[in-house]
Amino acid sequence: MAFITKEKFLSNEWLSAYTYLIVGSIIFAVSDILFVVPYKLAPGGVYGIATVLNTMFSWKISYCTFAMEIPLVIIGTIILGPRFGIKTIVSITTILVTVWVMETFISPDYAKVIADPMLNTIVAGVFYGISIGLIFKSRATSGGSDIIAMILAKFTKISLGKLVMIVDGIIVLFTLVQPTETGAIGWEFAIYSLIIIYIEGKIIDMVVSGASYHKTVMIVSDNYESIASKIKNDLKRGATIFQGTGAYSGEERKMVYSVMSRRELEILKLHIKEVDPEAFVNVTEANEIIGKGFQSLNED
Structure with a gap:
């Protein structure tokens, strides 16, 4: 989740x-x-921990984060080597400075800009996702829990993705120690934080890979030639025909593989229904498509 790239200066x-x-x-x-x-939320990362500390002790978010980020970067560099790159340092610094400016020079009247907690949670998830997605598109990371996860990954057999989820999940649990207006355990803080993480993940995928308007389809049918012809001649899409063997029957079958838009898929399904109602059709989301007719590798 950290990148070192060597784009030519300017x-x-x-x-x-x-x-x-x-x-x-x-x-x-x-x-x-x-x-x-x-709203006293903590959707993962060092800023989640800083929010809890700010709520309980009124410590500034920027100071708390600085106290955690700098040691993490140093320890991460010692254990993992120089894997973070200058852009991760720039990202960490830009976030810290912006947060410090807002805390120091902007009136606290900004609190609860959106009155409804659920609407606020949705908006937070969307903007968090956009921001992290843009950082990822620059081939950088915002540090924090990513560094913790990478350090743990070095000494465990758990995948990096799972470790990030575990670390952020533990940070979300910190919200339970925050006081509520009624004095009860702050389950709502944790629930809203988890919703932010979920929305954030979906938005990150859209920002990094683009909205998923295309589908990957694989069809097993005796009328594969008619189906492939429909894809090629009417839908103007490419298709690949594979040779397969049924595990149960032992018979050789042809499989047609293609990628197309949602609208084109619906047209194809109507054709398949006409020529072979018994066909096996598997449809999956195509999150990122690179190649002729879609996104060029030069644009990635």
Whole structure:
């Protein structure tokens, strides 16, 4: 989840990467201060821990985060080597400075800009997702729990993705120690934080890979030629025909593989229904498609 890239200084790739990085970092900081901190939420990361500390002891978010980020970067560099790159440092610094400016010079009247807790949670998830997605598109990471997960991954057999979820899940549990207006355990803080994490993940995928408007389809049918012809001639899409053997019957069968839009898929399904109602059709989301007719590798 950390990247080291060597874009040529001031090249289009360099300018694009740092634009994504700085804009994403600023959006993250603003989102945290406007939508997360006022509701005492902690959707993972060191900023989640900082929110809990801010709620309980009135410590500044920027100071708490600085006290955690710097040691994490140093320890991570010692244990993992220089894997983070200058852009991760730039991201961490930009977020810290923006948060400090907002805490220091902006009136606290910003608290609870959106009155409804659920609407606020949705907005926070969307903006968090946009910000982290932009940072990822710059081939960087915002540090924090990512570094913790990478350190744990070095000494365990657990995948990095699972470790990030575990670390962020534990941080979410910290919200339970925060006082509520009624004095009860703050389950609502944890629930809203988990909703933010879920929405954030979906938005990150959309920002990094684009909205999923396409489907991957695989059809097993005796009328594969008619189906492939429909895809090629009417839908103007490419298709690949594979040779397969049924595990149960032992018979050789042909499989047609293709990628197309949702609208095109519905047209194809009607054709399959006409020529072979017994066909086996498997449809999955195509989150990222690179190649002729779709996104070029030069644009990635």
